Amino acid sequence: MTILLLAGTGEAQTLARALSEQGHAVVASLAGATRAPRALGVPMRIGGFGGEEGFQRYLQEAGIRAVLDATHPFAAHISNRSAAVCAAQGIPYCQLLRPEWTAGPGDNWVFIDREEDAAAHIPEGARVFLATGRQTLERFANLAGCYLICRQIDPPEAAFPFENGEYLIGRPPFSEEHERELFKRLAIDWLVVKNAGGSAPMSKLVAARDLGLRVVVINRPAQPDAPRVQTVEAALAWVNAL
Missing domain, CATH: 3.40.50.720 (NAD(P)-binding Rossmann-like Domain)
Incomplete structure (x- = not known):
């Protein structure tokens, strides 16, 4: 078989x-x-x-x-x-x-159904870390008043699609310590994630909790x-x- x-x-x-x-x-x-x-x-x-x-x-x-x-x-x-x-x-x-991730004590999450809905929660001037991959990056075009950092595994084949942002290259898994230091170094205010679930990808959410960052969580289809x-x-x- x-x-x-x-x-x-x-x-x-x-x-x-x-x-x-x-x-x-x-x-x-x-x-x-x-x-x-x-x-x-x-x-x-x-x-x-x-x-x-x-x-x-x-x-x-x-x-x-x-x-x-x-x-x-x-x-x-x-x-x-x-x-x-x-x-x-x-x-x-x-x-x-x-299983999906669920918010616990100390988490400051907001849930949305579409990437485009993030703009209703993230204020202008925020520095936003997009841990959502390059394939849906275009859907964040309405965050023009923010600075966007999109992490992806492979080096980009084209320039960042918006003037207000950049790519960051990295291959998971990432430790909680790595994510905390990264978010502090980049002065991140908001984290955007897909509700992928799993223990290894959750390190970024633990880091966000430790640093008191707001998190936008995109619901699963x-x-x-x-x-x-x-x-x-x-x-x-x-x-x-x-």
């Missing part, structure tokens, strides 16, 4: 190794958003499938018998399409979706109505029960 692992998260890296060690035939798929991704120890394919029809053809031609979706919580288009195609073809599908687990262990159990 060949398993298609839709990757792109730390959980996917752990799953790829664990499934391979258990003797499963695994192909890991990455969307290609990051150049030179880390090797996963299993055969990898990089790039999209060519839409819904292309994904259907790939599943058939590659002999895929199960799909384990460990993509980012904000890769909802991929997850929804994959779940729908698998349901139509009778292929077992399961999504590994880690709608996820597929499909089998779902929250941990690597549960995902492995699902595979082994097939």
Whole structure:
């Protein structure tokens, strides 16, 4: 049985190794958003499938018998399409979706549904750290009165799209100490994050709490109505029960 692992998260890296060690035939798929991704120890394919029809053809031609979706919580288009195609073809599908972050004592968060809504909360003159990646950067165009710093993994291929900002290059994970020192050095007032969940990415939120920074948290998009687990262990159990 060949398993298609839709990757792109730390959980996917752990799953790829664990499934391979258990003797499963695994192909890991990455969307290609990051150049030179880390090797996963299993055969990898990089790039999209060519839409819904292309994904259907790939599943058939590659002999895929199960799909384990460990993509980012904000890769909802991929997850929804994959779940729908698998349901139509009778292929077992399961999504590994880690729990959302929730505010705790000392956190000063505001929740929004769209990047464009951040401007309703962040005042002019603020220095804003965008930990949301380059793919949605254009949606912050209405923060023209602020200074924006957008962190991304790969060096940019073009100039920053606005006059009031810059890119910062860095590859996670980042420690809490690193994030505290970075925010202090950059004189950050506001942090903007997607509600990705997970322990390692939370270091920036802990740093923001320690420094008393305001945080805008973007809510997750709608996820597929499909089998779902929250941990690597549960995902492995699902595979082994097939």
